Amino acid sequence: xxxSGGLDSATVAAWLQREGFEVHALSVDYGQRHSIxxxxxxxxxxxxxxxxxxxxxxxxRGVGGSALTDLEMxxxxxxxxxxxVSQEIPTTYVPARNTLFLSLxxxxxxxxxxxxxxxxxxxxxxxGYPDCRPEFIASFEKLANxxxxxxxxxxxxxxxxxxxxxxxxxxLRLAHELGVxxxxxxSCYDPREDGSICGLCESCRLxxxxxxxxxx
Amino acid sequence: xxxSGGLDSATVAAWLQREGFEVHALSVDYGQRHSIxxxxxxxxxxxxxxxxxxxxxxxxRGVGGSALTDLEMxxxxxxxxxxxVSQEIPTTYVPARNTLFLSLxxxxxxxxxxxxxxxxxxxxxxxGYPDCRPEFIASFEKLANxxxxxxxxxxxxxxxxxxxxxxxxxxLRLAHELGVxxxxxxSCYDPREDGSICGLCESCRLxxxxxxxxxx
Numbered sequence: 001x002x003x004s005g006g007l008d009s010a011t012v013a014a015w016l017q018r019e020g021f022e023v024h025a026l027s028v029d030y031g032q033r034h035s036i037x038x039x040x041x042x043x044x045x046x047x048x049x050x051x052x053x054x055x056x057x058x059x060x061r062g063v064g065g066s067a068l069t070d071l072e073m074x075x076x077x078x079x080x081x082x083x084x085v086s087q088e089i090p091t092t093y094v095p096a097r098n099t100l101f102l103s104l105x106x107x108x109x110x111x112x113x114x115x116x117x118x119x120x121x122x123x124x125x126x127x128g129y130p131d132c133r134p135e136f137i138a139s140f141e142k143l144a145n146x147x148x149x150x151x152x153x154x155x156x157x158x159x160x161x162x163x164x165x166x167x168x169x170x171x172l173r174l175a176h177e178l179g180v181x182x183x184x185x186x187s188c189y190d191p192r193e194d195g196s197i198c199g200l201c202e203s204c205r206l207x208x209x210x211x212x213x214x215x216x
Numbered sequence: 217x218x219x220s221g222g223l224d225s226a227t228v229a230a231w232l233q234r235e236g237f238e239v240h241a242l243s244v245d246y247g248q249r250h251s252i253x254x255x256x257x258x259x260x261x262x263x264x265x266x267x268x269x270x271x272x273x274x275x276x277r278g279v280g281g282s283a284l285t286d287l288e289m290x291x292x293x294x295x296x297x298x299x300x301v302s303q304e305i306p307t308t309y310v311p312a313r314n315t316l317f318l319s320l321x322x323x324x325x326x327x328x329x330x331x332x333x334x335x336x337x338x339x340x341x342x343x344g345y346p347d348c349r350p351e352f353i354a355s356f357e358k359l360a361n362x363x364x365x366x367x368x369x370x371x372x373x374x375x376x377x378x379x380x381x382x383x384x385x386x387x388l389r390l391a392h393e394l395g396v397x398x399x400x401x402x403s404c405y406d407p408r409e410d411g412s413i414c415g416l417c418e419s420c421r422l423x424x425x426x427x428x429x430x431x432x
Binding site: 054056057058059060062063064065066089093094095096097098099100103104106107108110111112130131133135136139140142143144146147148149151152 | 276279316319322324327359363
């Protein structure tokens with residue numbers, strides 16, 4: 001499974017455990033400005049006692065084209081934490097990111113004899129990224145079974161995206177229910193040097209608005 | 217386009233030029249035992265005067281599961297250069313490699329405003345790798361157009377695989393016809409330290425058999 005250090009993927013990890021899977025997690029150090037999330041991923045993996053956790057290096061700064069990997073670009077901010085998140089694809093979109101990360105997970109899985117992949121995408125309260133939509137997830141699963149020895153020899157891969165149809169509030173509720181260390185997860189795209197969140201990027205706003213709704 | 221330093225991708229580069237494309241090439245330093253191919257890729261890019269050439273670092277040794285990235289595994293060899301290549305998937309198969317490399321090419325292309333991707337796979341005289349088959353190529357093109365901003369906003373990507381239906385002899389003939397610096401390309405999976413080829417791995421055998429046929 002892909003573990004970012006954010007709320008969603010941490011929830012997927014705990015969900016997989018509840019479903020009875022032995023969970024092997026993969027994080028990618030891709031030159032993201034919020035690389036602090038990798039520390040969160042390590043803490044979450046330890047906290048949930050995952051079977052193992054790898055951090056792969058894949059520097060996407062050379063690819064460019066995203067506010068998350070290009071420090072010259074600015075992360076778009078709302079005027080307040082309660083400003084709704086637009087459904088236009090924002091500049092934080094990283095070209096081909098989920099395709100790449102899922103390909104890495106696929107290689108890892110096939111080399112280790114695993115056939116279940118998982119990712120924490122959701123397509124309700126999200127930023128409109130194309131590679132978070134159910135059509136993309138279904139298409140990647142098909143590709144995985146054409147691309148690999150396991151797939152074409154009749155031992156197919158399944159790609160789990162259990163948060164796909166949940167709202168952010170539902171994810172938050174599920175996280176608490178499953179005992180996810182929610183306080184250790186970090187969703188912010190543009191954290192300050194001391195590790196505190198900006199509170200205004202799309203990712204902070206989606207999460208803060210869900211937290212407010214949950215506590216109402 | 218993906219440029220490995222081998223005969224096939226060099227031929228694709230020259231083919232794209234003949235078709236009128238400005239060619240931007242991507243090579244991946246993935247911990248392959250035949251990393252000498254990266255030097256060949258650089259020479260070919262210079263020789264053909266490609267628009268640019270990037271070498272990305274993505275260490276797949278941590279993924280494992282392949283004789284090309286695991287030095288403890290042996291590259292399978294034939295008894296002689298003329299021994300036919302089996303159609304069983306050999307241990308030189310690298311899990312998810314073409315999916316990963318095409319994802320990188322897709323990210324590069326989208327970040328730069330390009331919409332044509334190209335790869336030098338062929339599925340006639342090949343090693344039976346699942347991610348070289350036409351079904352895989354077609355499926356990746358579909359995925360690319362679901363995974364990206366450009367794809368979903370109606371500026372689709374095309375994935376060119378012009379060698380798909382050619383035999384190795386036909387590729388060699390095309391390479392000469394297009395002025396590819398054939399002598400600078402390297403196909404061997406297990407070259408000696410001095411850069412000379414082993415002559416017995418599947419890749420050497422496919423190429424040597426084609427060269428013999430061409431010179432008959």
